[in-house]
Amino acid sequence: MPVLVLNSSLQPLSVIPERRLIVLLSKQKVTFVDESVRSLIEESIEARRLELERPVIVQLLANIRVPRVALQPSRANILLRDDETCQYCGKRSRDLTLDHIIPRSRGGTSTWENLVASCKYCNGKKGNRLLKEVNMRLLRPPRPLSQEYAGFFLLRYPKLREAYEEFILSAHGGSTRVLSA
Ligand SMILES: [Zn+2]
Structure with missing residues (x-):
């Protein structure tokens, strides 16, 4: 199971x-967002068999600056954005093509908006x-x-994405509890 790393700002x-x-x-660069996971993981590290069965999210203790990266409208990225679904008929398939909305022969370019x-x-x-x-x-x-798009790379990890969304919800929903603690 891969591990999701958040900036200290939770991005x-x-x-x-x-x-x-x-x-x-x-x-000591990271901390667990769910402390109950810590002992479990520390034990399994000690036993030298770390096999995570549920999504693990850690948070950097110090914020790092993230340069904005312009993602290219590559085939893989377009398929990811479109959820491997034909944008005309809604069919999901592993066998999709890329379509230029305005055809290249008529001046259409290979941009995010035209693919x-x-x-x-x-x-x-x-x-x-x-x-x-x-x-x-x-x-x-x-x-x-954009890179901010709900953690673009998270689209590839549905379980981590789900865990992250749950965590963000509870972090916001539980803010009064956190403040009064
Ligand atoms: Zn179709």
């Missing part, structure tokens, strides 16, 4: 393998035409993925 930073967690712990995941059927149906010419529409307007 998701990266997902690391368990081995890396041991290093961060030994250097969507498309099944082969829809792509073939649309061909080199504009949406209005073939009476097709998009499920949603395509937007760029």
Whole structure:
């Protein structure tokens, strides 16, 4: 099970393998967001068999500055943004193509706003035409993925993402409790 690392501001930073967690712990760089996990993990590290069965989230003790990275509209990133779903008919598939909404032959560029995941059927149906010419529409307007986009990389780790969302909810919902403690 990979480990989610948050900045001390609670912004998701990266997902690391368990081995890396041991290093961060030994250097006292991180703390657990759920203290009840600590002893469990410390014991298993001692026993030299760290096998995490549930999502683990740690938080850096010191905030680090994160440069903003412009993500490229690569095939993998577009498929991730579009949840591996054809943006015309809504079919989920592992066998999707990328479609230029405004075809390249008509001046369309390879940008976040002009690329969507498309099944082969829809792509073939649309061909080199504009949406209005073939009476097709998009499920949603395509937007760029920014790094802030709910921790972009978390999309690849549904379990960690779920755990993170739960943690953020309880962190906000429990703020009065934290303050009065
Ligand atoms: Zn389709």
